[in-house]
Amino acid sequence: MTITTCIFDAYGTLFDVGAAARNVALEPGQAQLAAVWGTLSTDWRTKQLEYSWLRAISGTYVPFWQVTQDALDWAMDNNGLHDNALRAKLLSVYKELPAFPEVPAMLKALKEKNVNIAILSNGSSDMLVNAVRSAGIGEYLDDVLSVEEVQIFKPHRLVYDMVWERFDVPQTEVLFASSNGWDAAGAAGYGFGTVWVNRDGAPQDRLWATPHRTLKDLSTIPDLV
Template sequence: MSDIEILKRSIKVCMFDQYGTVVDMQTGLWEVAVDFLKTKGWKGNAYAFVTWWRRTHFENSMIDALLQRAHLSYRAIGHLSVGQVLTRARIAHTAEDVEYLVSCIERLKCFPEVPDALARLQARYKLVVLSNGDPDMLEAARKHHGIPFDAVISVAEANAFKPHRATYEMAAERTGVALDEVMFVANHEFDCVGAKAAGMRTAFIDRRQRPFAAWPYQPDLVLPSMTALADVLV
């Protein structure tokens, strides 16, 4: 029996990161930012603005996780981060501007290949989302991405952001499977490292063709797209 067949037989659940893995966060927010920044008269690069926004959000969410205090919501971290970036870019803005930009995350669309690939995977596995997003944000997103996941889980239940180990353990427990019966799928290296360190199997969707660092927690699969994931696992 091949290693892939052994892997397939051990997996009961395919669990996905949502932002940047299922939905195209960079492109979707860039489309929003182009129009927003024009209204502000800002002449900079909207794509770079979104990258700056996303990196700041990640940094602030990791600060929140390391403080080990009451968990700030994803939306609160978003407001903090967007306001920070707008201020640093010297873009005049209101609280309503900040709230609007963060709210657009709820309306992001899937990467083009995702619906067909996940439909194929769902014929064999339970499909679950584990996201840093807030529960209400994830619920609102359902009508926009259109994927009928079997469960959508927010890290809010674990009182921490990924890649804290508690998030993956909570998600496996909520899904009713052992950690090593989960194939965790993400476009982000940090998420694959976190899930693998917690005991899950992992698939790194390497859309950006970036090398995976020499962590002791290497992904079980490195694939260019969700279509390739379905080709391997179904």
């Protein structure tokens, strides 16, 4: 089946979520953060995802920006960082995460193939607007879809429904890429063609479905279209 629509997760897939703590740790006067930034970054991301799943299960949706703040608060506490100015700085930088190096060229190549290109993300709309603008990739995107519309987080099927509701294409014409194995599994179970972008060489999740392909980054996505 011909691929007509390429859908990308945002955080960790297009945007480098580790950059917030890493870049702030390089600034003058951040010796305490510099000593723990790697652990802090991992804790922050882990809790961000855990809190989104728990809120989906419990039916207690809040915007992803609130989830992101709650996760950072836990991560800072866990790493002995009690600094409101640092908290504000990390959140500010998180709003303007850089894209991974291969992303602009990959999206440009897809655009030249005349396929639909969109983001489908747990992220709040304002978060995504800022991230797309700061990464300079807006010209390549046909839409940015946020779960705010359905008020539940991935991997709920209502989130993946947003793709065909927006583009009116069958699931078999959609290629979905995510760096989150559970997200790729959710999309595969939904019926999308899926790519797991396994940047860290992690083992595959044992879930109800498996991604159709595994890549180390996004650079070869245009070859699949």
